[in-house]
Amino acid sequence: MIHTQPDHDRRQRLCQDLAAISPWDSMEAQHLEETVAWIRSGAPLDRTAFVEPDPHLVAYFVVTDPDREELLLGHHVKSGLRLPAGGHAEPGEALWQTVEREAAEELRLPAVPFLGRRPFFVTRTPTVGPRSHTDVSCWFVLRARRQEVGWFDPGEYTAVEWLPWRRVLAEPVRQLDPNIHRFTRKLLAAVTTGWPRRHPAAGILAQRDQPPAVGVYPRDDEQAECPAGRSTSERTRGDAVTDQQTAAAADSTVREVTASTFLLRRDAGNWSVGLIWHDRLGSRMPAGGHGEVGEGVHDAAVREVWEETGFRARLIPGPTAPTPAGFPHRPVPAPWWICEGDASPDGHTSTPHTHVDHIYLALVDIASAATERQAGHQFTWFTRSRLSSDPTVSEDSRLLALQLMTWLDGAPAGAEDDPTQLSAHLAHQAASGLLQAQHRQREKSA
Incomplete structure (x- = not known):
């Protein structure tokens, strides 16, 4: 397939965005690998009909109030599930442009990044309903105070609700996006320990060698979610924790x-x-x-x-001390x-x-x-x-x-x-x- 230059550039930007993701578990590692291969293959990315092409690209954004340690879920009209906001990418859109547009359309909310303007999490998920298809969803995290969310699109949601981060993990997954528990554990690891390295909620200079907090790793009962053909022993960063790491996490000062x-x-x-x-x-x-x-x-x-x-x-x-003549870097x-x-x-x-x-x-x-x-x-x-x-x-x-x-x-x-x-x-x-x-x-x- 021959691509136009704008399409080629867009695919390159998408791959660069995805390269910033540190997989939370083996499932995300596989989804990331498959998504990059799909983008590079030249297959159509954007939805042109309800189920075509299959798969197609989606940008999710999870609105969080970090001061209250809560996130926002909407009661979705079509699926009946409680989901983060978001939607399908329009032809030619960068992922962050999709986030900005959907945030304005669904919540009348400016897109203020909490974890940057690149995706934090990626999933490939079959949708529910008679015309099921696969959404390739790139998840972003936005920052907003609870009082800033005063409107939602009634065509998308019957209601919206704020849930404490750890409360999300106690909710039955059958009522939620099937990946929301995994996402929330990754979010908790980021905001409590700075995992994977570059997340600033644990400080602008993230703790480089700090392991994720005890209790936010994927649970043993989640191993069944690993895709067929992948051993649960292959789980990547964030999957397994040694006794030594557990002790270090408990005893170290953040x-x-x-x-x-x-x-x-x-x-x-x-x-x-x-x-x-x-x-x-x-x-x-x-x-x-x-x-x-x-x-x-x-x-x-x-x-x-x-x-x-x-x-x-x-x-x-x-x-500060003055820099010498010809010094190539800009002081701040x-x-x-x-x-x-x-x-x-x-x-x-x-x-x-x-x-x-x-x-x-x-x-x-x-x-x-x-x-x-x-x-x-x-x-x-x-x-x-x-x-x-x-x-x-x-x-x-x-x-x-x-x-x-x-x-x-x-x-x-x-x-x-x-x-x-x-x-x-x-x-x-x-x-x-x-x-x-x-x-x-x-x-x-x-």
């Missing part, structure tokens, strides 16, 4: 990279620091959180400010502090763990506030005196914010609108404080 940002502004000559109210922790602190796939830590800092406060942040670069904004701290169980990790927090400073455009986007958290500006007296401010945030207030004294005119100028002033103040501290230490040691 370390997650996070980003936090103190927002600064000067009004009528007076500086203030912006903090959010964190419902779960019950205190005020800088905006921040975990990163997403493809983000640098500085990218996560800017995105979290936007999502939690409605402000567009302009990072104030932390002090540095944090002002990198600190480790104990973290309680949250939407990313269900056990006590450690956050390696990259703490940034930023200016914001006051005019850009939540007129464009509804802020995810209550936000307040704090003067120096209020920082000192307000009992709702977390103690670590208070100490750093008061240090910033000291450094901000004497900032030149116009620095409130110029991150580079303000960075130079703050770096000078920080260096002066460091020299003074070193001098005091030498005097103490003498």
Whole structure:
């Protein structure tokens, strides 16, 4: 079969997307291998009639609220099953384009990636009903808050419901997509341990050698799902766990990279620091959180400010050594502090763990506030005196914010609108404080 250049390019992109998948079990490994071979064969990919061609390409997207550890399923009109949203690819569409279109059509929801813009999971599944055919489904994971899903297409679903991730595993599979339990176990492994390596929900710099969490591997009773001709001993990454690995998973401390940002502004000559109210922790602190796939830590800092406060942040670069002339790589904004701290169980990790927090400073455009986007958290500006007296401010945030207030004294005119100028002033103040501290230490040691 002779392919046009656009068709050839599309098939190449599809294979590149699928190459990003790390198979969860031997079934997914086989489905992945068969799907790549099907795409490369030149067979038609897109549905032209209800059952033709067979198979044809589908993009599923599982909407998840990671803060609540829930995912969304729809009560599907035609199949009678509870399914993730999604639909068939249109001719010429990239998979992510299908996700964006279907999310808008079925849920009126923007497609915000939680695990990147490439598929996380792939399945080949016969559909139910008299005109059964095979859907080759590429599964994506989207991020949305529960309150953002306020509408669904009544032609597709009779209802939608949010289920806790682990509750999905307790639901009878006969009422669900037959692969949803396998998908959910893979999702749980990703968000609790960083498996397979590149998932950021366990930190932007994923734990490279961390095995999946105990209890999220495919169960022994799932071995019957392995396709004929495949030994269950061939199961790939995530299938089997040794006693040594189990002990390591139980005893190791998960370390997650996070980003936090103190927002600064000067009004009528007076500086203030912006903090959010964190419902779960019950205190005020800088905006921040975990990163997403493809983000640098500085990218996560800017995105979290936007999502939690409605402000567009302009990072104030932390002090770094200059790069030599001809250095080929682009520097990125540095944090002002990198600190480790104990973290309680949250939407990313269900056990006590450690956050390696990259703490940034930023200016914001006051005019850009939540007129464009509804802020995810209550936000307040704090003067120096209020920082000192307000009992709702977390103690670590208070100490750093008061240090910033000291450094901000004497900032030149116009620095409130110029991150580079303000960075130079703050770096000078920080260096002066460091020299003074070193001098005091030498005097103490003498």
